[in-house]
Amino acid sequence: MIAKVGLDGHDRGAKAIARLLKDSGMEVIYTGLHQTPEQIVNTAIQEDVDVIGLSILSGAHMGISRKILGILQEKGVENMTYIVGGIIIDRDIPKLKEMGVAEVFPMGSDIDDIVAFLKENQV
Amino acid sequence: MMNMEEIKKSQEKWESENRLDGLPSAKSDMGEELKVVYTPVDVAHVDYLKDIGYPGAYPFTRGVYPGMYRKRPWQMRLYSGFGTAEDTNKRWKYLLERGNNGVAVAFDLPTQMGINSDHPHAEDEVGRLGVAIDTLRDMEILYADLPVEQLVSSFNINAPAVIILAMYIAIGEKQGVPPEKLAGTISNDILCEYVSRGMWVFPPAPALRLVGDLAEYCAKHLPKFYPFNIRGIIMREAGANMIQEAAFAFSNALAYIQEITSRGLHVDDFASRISFFFATGLKIFEEAARYRAARKLWARIMRESLGAEDPKSMLFRFTGTTGGSYYRPREPQNNLVRGAYGLLGNILGGAQGMLHPAWDEPFAIPTEESALLALRTQQVLAYETGITGVADPLGGSYFVEALTKAYEHQIEAAIEQIEGMGGAVRAIEEGFMQREIAGEAYRVMKEERSGERVVVGMNKFVSEDKGVVKPETPFHEADPHTRGRQIERLDRVRTERDDNTVRDCLSELKDKAKGKENLMPQLVKTVKTYASVEEIMETLKQVFGTFQEPINI
Numbered sequence: 001m002i003a004k005v006g007l008d009g010h011d012r013g014a015k016a017i018a019r020l021l022k023d024s025g026m027e028v029i030y031t032g033l034h035q036t037p038e039q040i041v042n043t044a045i046q047e048d049v050d051v052i053g054l055s056i057l058s059g060a061h062m063g064i065s066r067k068i069l070g071i072l073q074e075k076g077v078e079n080m081t082y083i084v085g086g087i088i089i090d091r092d093i094p095k096l097k098e099m100g101v102a103e104v105f106p107m108g109s110d111i112d113d114i115v116a117f118l119k120e121n122q123v
Numbered sequence: 124m125m126n127m128e129e130i131k132k133s134q135e136k137w138e139s140e141n142r143l144d145g146l147p148s149a150k151s152d153m154g155e156e157l158k159v160v161y162t163p164v165d166v167a168h169v170d171y172l173k174d175i176g177y178p179g180a181y182p183f184t185r186g187v188y189p190g191m192y193r194k195r196p197w198q199m200r201l202y203s204g205f206g207t208a209e210d211t212n213k214r215w216k217y218l219l220e221r222g223n224n225g226v227a228v229a230f231d232l233p234t235q236m237g238i239n240s241d242h243p244h245a246e247d248e249v250g251r252l253g254v255a256i257d258t259l260r261d262m263e264i265l266y267a268d269l270p271v272e273q274l275v276s277s278f279n280i281n282a283p284a285v286i287i288l289a290m291y292i293a294i295g296e297k298q299g300v301p302p303e304k305l306a307g308t309i310s311n312d313i314l315c316e317y318v319s320r321g322m323w324v325f326p327p328a329p330a331l332r333l334v335g336d337l338a339e340y341c342a343k344h345l346p347k348f349y350p351f352n353i354r355g356i357i358m359r360e361a362g363a364n365m366i367q368e369a370a371f372a373f374s375n376a377l378a379y380i381q382e383i384t385s386r387g388l389h390v391d392d393f394a395s396r397i398s399f400f401f402a403t404g405l406k407i408f409e410e411a412a413r414y415r416a417a418r419k420l421w422a423r424i425m426r427e428s429l430g431a432e433d434p435k436s437m438l439f440r441f442t443g444t445t446g447g448s449y450y451r452p453r454e455p456q457n458n459l460v461r462g463a464y465g466l467l468g469n470i471l472g473g474a475q476g477m478l479h480p481a482w483d484e485p486f487a488i489p490t491e492e493s494a495l496l497a498l499r500t501q502q503v504l505a506y507e508t509g510i511t512g513v514a515d516p517l518g519g520s521y522f523v524e525a526l527t528k529a530y531e532h533q534i535e536a537a538i539e540q541i542e543g544m545g546g547a548v549r550a551i552e553e554g555f556m557q558r559e560i561a562g563e564a565y566r567v568m569k570e571e572r573s574g575e576r577v578v579v580g581m582n583k584f585v586s587e588d589k590g591v592v593k594p595e596t597p598f599h600e601a602d603p604h605t606r607g608r609q610i611e612r613l614d615r616v617r618t619e620r621d622d623n624t625v626r627d628c629l630s631e632l633k634d635k636a637k638g639k640e641n642l643m644p645q646l647v648k649t650v651k652t653y654a655s656v657e658e659i660m661e662t663l664k665q666v667f668g669t670f671q672e673p674i675n676i
Contacts, residue, residue, distance in 0.1 A: 020568065
């Protein structure tokens with residue numbers, strides 16, 4: 001599931017990645033804009049997704065990731081991988097990983113790395 | 124005189140002798156094959172007087188003013204705003220003291236979406252991408268010690284544009300400056316938000332009414348204010364190619380013009396105050412040709428299709444910028460160079476103003492130092508290279524003239540396609556523009572992935588450390604106390620204001636929104652009570668409803 005959370009409406013990357021993953025043979029859901037963390041976790045549970053990929057370009061990735069991971073934990077969701085992509089400054093990456101984000105793909109990541117990561121995680 | 128037949132023959136001979144078919148192919152940004160060289164044969168169908176002419180004269184291919192940059196270079200502005208109003212006020216003063224002309228206000232996302240800083244959805248966003256404006260109090264602080272009579276302000280805001288303009292009028296009043304003396308621009312381009320970027324609130328029909336209210340009010344009361352800065356850039360940055368950017372922006376503009384003329388105004392009553400804001404990539408000659416083509420086509424549409432008689436109504440005036448999507452996060456200092464080339468393309472294309480992005484903008488709000496470098500990049504081009512001396516220096520280039528002609532037809536064809544669907548609003552509701560743009564974004568992504576489209580330091584000449592930013596590189600840090608300070612102020616405003624007056628004004632606004640009268644006077648009255656942006660937007664939502672996004676990938 002490719003998710004846009006919060007007020008950030010930049011969806012070029014989210015849509016392009018969603019399409020690329022579809023073309024790579026994966027089943028992809030795109031949430032559309034302006035979702036809340038609660039909404040996306042609920043959709044993820046309903047649709048029984050393997051991976052939630054947050055796309056965010058506004059700089060709010062720390063707060064929003066903390067909330068999403070918190071809700072996942074609250075609801076006792078296991079076996080769901082949470083990854084983040086977008087405008088992520090390098091020094092935030094270790095902090096995100098410490099928080100429980102499985103992988104971070106900042107703008108400029110090699111797209112093949114994203115596909116490879118998802119395949120390794122048996123999507 | 125040139126003999127076309129003779130040139131053709133000699134060209135054929137030259138081509139056959141030099142085995143040009145063995146050369147590697149070169150493609151335009153849109154993927155079209157380019158010739159090795161362009162000759163008079165490629166512009167044989169171009170008529171100098173009809174197609175090119177003189178700067179400042181119809182069809183304005185060579186520029187909107189006769190002297191172009193002789194009198195003064197383009198307006199140099201930086202898009203600037205962050206944190207609270209105090210933070211932004213301080214940054215503006217720093218930039219104005221160093222030769223920046225005017226201010227271009229960046230608003231934070233909560234303000235752009237019409238919610239207050241204490242709204243739960245605003246939590247991680249207050250003051251992050253721009254300045255937070257909750258009430259008129261914030262605008263008062265934003266403009267403290269900055270006389271609006273001498274300042275040109277440019278506002279990048281769409282859904283709550285009417286509220287921000289109402290606040291600016293109120294600021295003018297407080298400083299003793301009547302509306303007719305206020306100079307500036309407000310984007311007021313809601314349609315681009317449905318296509319890209321998603322900063323919509325209301326459904327398209329009532330949103331268009333607000334667009335019309337703002338423009339009509341400006342036509343009558345703010346003669347120095349541009350009520351439109353139509354944002355091709357929002358669509359370009361989402362992936363539109365340069366032709367789509369121009370075509371979609373023009374189609375959106377035509378929808379606004381129709382909305383305003385349906386109120387009984389003549390196109391010449393307001394069209395001279397329409398301006399545009401486009402993004403520019405790094406294909407310098409193609410971009411310059413595209414701007415020349417856009418200028419000519421817009422003049423033709425305004426005169427021939429819409430019946431404009433005032434030459435000022437026919438001018439495609441634009442602010443340009445190097446598109447932020449051309450800036451890259453690896454070896455980010457390279458963006459300084461990319462920006463300079465994009466700037467060159469804009470100026471060769473005849474831009475009236477530039478919002479030049481700083482090299483560190485892929486990551487953060489610029490630092491003082493990077494913002495100054497962006498301004499200096501423009502000043503060096505304007506004052507050291509001699510580029511301001513001669514208007515439209517590329518005019519007459521076989522290559523650029525051939526592209527100009529071709530692009531004019533391509534933009535026109537795309538506009539006709541949208542008109543054939545019933546206009547911009549229908550095309551957007553059906554997701555047409557969105558799909559076209561997503562398709563281009565996908566094409567470019569695949570080309571970069573395969574290496575066919577080179578990005579230095581990203582997919583070619585990649586350095587060993589992959590150009591990862593050094594940890595000691597200074598970036599602007601968001602102040603973690605911004606939200607707290609902002610909410611504190613909002614709470615103080617709430618206790619100081621007269622809640623009854625606020626309530627009365629909002630209730631009058633609601634009644635008037637149900638009718639047809641222009642809402643601007645009531646909005647000016649309402650913001651002066653220190654009603655918040657969110658209170659006003661919520662009131663309007665009760666009448667207008669909200670937009671539901673069609674999702675397709």
